[in-house]
Amino acid sequence: MLPNYKSILPEYSDNCRIWLYTANRTITSAEEQEILPVLNDFVSKWATHGKGMRATSTIIDQRFIVIVSDEEVTSASGCSIDSSVRLIKSIGSQYNIDFFNRLKVVILNEGEQAYVSIHSLSKYPNALVYNPLIQSLGELRNTWLEPVTNSALLSV
Numbered sequence: 842m843l844p845n846y847k848s849i850l851p852e853y854s855d856n857c858r859i860w861l862y863t864a865n866r867t868i869t870s871a872e873e874q875e876i877l878p879v880l881n882d883f884v885s886k887w888a889t890h891g892k893g894m895r896a897t898s899t900i901i902d903q904r905f906i907v908i909v910s911d912e913e914v915t916s917a918s919g920c921s922i923d924s925s926v927r928l929i930k931s932i933g934s935q936y937n938i939d940f941f942n943r944l945k946v947v948i949l950n951e952g953e954q955a956y957v958s959i960h961s962l963s964k965y966p967n968a969l970v971y972n973p974l975i976q977s978l979g980e981l982r983n984t985w986l987e988p989v990t991n992s993a994l995l996s997v
Contacts, residue, residue: 847982855979862906862929862940873900883928889921947971959997965989
């Protein structure tokens with residue numbers, strides 16, 4: 842059965858901006874229980890030019906950290922985005938997780954997740970890929986998981 846992301850974070854609209862961080866390994870349940878409060882604390886205080894942002898965060902499938910910002914309320918600035926990147930780098934350092942390898946992606950192959958080189962995607966024509974290029978909550982809900990054969994990542 843394929844994962845269904847349509848109902849994720851229902852209190853936020855499809856237009857919300859997201860930042861998606863892919864872990865190079867599974868985040869254990871114990872790690873997730875420690876990381877989620879750190880993420881929640883961060884987004885509860887996240888601000889841009891001194892103005893609080895309507896934001897949330899979550900961990901999906903023990904592999905992806907998603908930070909969501911309702912930019913219809915307040916748009917993220919460069920400094921606020923930089924602060925979120927620092928947070929993810931800190932989490933990665935603490936738990937020995939790489940969230941910044943842009944040359945690898947997660948695929949769903951025969952029902953199992955695999956972390957593969959973006960350059961080897963063509964070896965998995967029947968797999969689905971979690972598109973790391975999505976930028977909105979609507980994309981996450983509706984088109985995040987796509988057939989490898991349809992992915993723009995094949996041309997990378």
